[in-house]
Amino acid sequence: MSILMHVCTLVVKILTLPLLVADLLGLGRFYKRVFPALMYRFSFSYNSKMNEKKRELFRELPRFSPRGGPLRLLEVGCGSGANFQHYPNGCRVTCTDPNPHFKSYLQKSMDTNDHLVYENFVVAPGEDLRVVEDNSVDVVVCTLVLCSVKNTPKVIQEAKRVLRPGGAFFFLEHVEADPSTWIYFLQHVFQPFMYYFLDGCDPTRATWKHLEAAGFSDLQLRHFQAPISALVRPHIVGFAVK
Numbered sequence: 001m002s003i004l005m006h007v008c009t010l011v012v013k014i015l016t017l018p019l020l021v022a023d024l025l026g027l028g029r030f031y032k033r034v035f036p037a038l039m040y041r042f043s044f045s046y047n048s049k050m051n052e053k054k055r056e057l058f059r060e061l062p063r064f065s066p067r068g069g070p071l072r073l074l075e076v077g078c079g080s081g082a083n084f085q086h087y088p089n090g091c092r093v094t095c096t097d098p099n100p101h102f103k104s105y106l107q108k109s110m111d112t113n114d115h116l117v118y119e120n121f122v123v124a125p126g127e128d129l130r131v132v133e134d135n136s137v138d139v140v141v142c143t144l145v146l147c148s149v150k151n152t153p154k155v156i157q158e159a160k161r162v163l164r165p166g167g168a169f170f171f172l173e174h175v176e177a178d179p180s181t182w183i184y185f186l187q188h189v190f191q192p193f194m195y196y197f198l199d200g201c202d203p204t205r206a207t208w209k210h211l212e213a214a215g216f217s218d219l220q221l222r223h224f225q226a227p228i229s230a231l232v233r234p235h236i237v238g239f240a241v242k
């Protein structure tokens with residue numbers, strides 16, 4: 001399978017050369033304006049299929065609330081705010097995303113979810129959260145983000161830095177499939193298409209390895225197959241305690 005995979009990947013890379021040129025010419029910057037509208041629509045269908053998984057994950061949030069106070073939550077790569085409905089009443093939310101064009105969609109989700117207190121929307125990549133103080137939040141949330149970031153270990157270290165001791169990093173991410181499967185083959189072959197059409201998304205990331213290496217005191221991580229299209233079916237879900 002390996003030689004066939006490398007040949008097919010090479011063919012797809014050649015086919016996507018015009019996309020590389022378009023990106024170099026600045027079309028990627030234009031696509032950054034279009035992507036939020038696509039993601040906003042996709043999030044409804046993803047949420048309807050993943051509602052139970054998200055409910056199960058975010059049910060754990062209240063145990064990280066400080067005694068007597070509301071949960072302080074930072075969402076990294078918040079996109080259009082697809083997780084807000086799952087956050088507990090009164091939760092104080094700070095959102096970050098490097099793409100400012102998500103703002104109007106984010107506002108719609110904020111208007112719909114008025115059980116939360118929105119503190120700030122910061123335009124910043126997860127690799128550089130300097131606007132957030134050390135040890136200042138109870139929970140950091142990342143869903144469908146670590147496939148697109150430039151430096152996964154750096155994003156996880158930034159999350160760890162801003163978490164208070166005992167706080168938790170919550171994640172729900174699609175990941176690389178088992179190498180013995182056809183999904184693994186397809187993920188590697190179609191990776192260049194996904195990169196250009198899904199704003200830098202890489203379906204071949206073994207994100208769990210970075211979480212395991214990050215030095216959290218406790219890591220609750222499960223692999224599962226999401227009921228969505230094959231290339232992004234393998235998922236991990238869980239939380240890591242600082």
Ligand SMILES: C[S@@+](CC[C@H](N)C(=O)[O-])C[C@H]1O[C@@H](n2cnc3c(N)ncnc32)[C@H](O)[C@@H]1O
Nearest residue numbers: 077078079082099125126143144145148149150
């Ligand atoms: C597939 S969308 C997911 C959005 C949202 N988290 C959700 O679950 O619907 C990926 C998001 O990651 C953001 N992103 C891309 N690169 C990033 C980075 N380096 N740091 C933080 N977020 C990033 C994108 O702008 C986009 O909002």
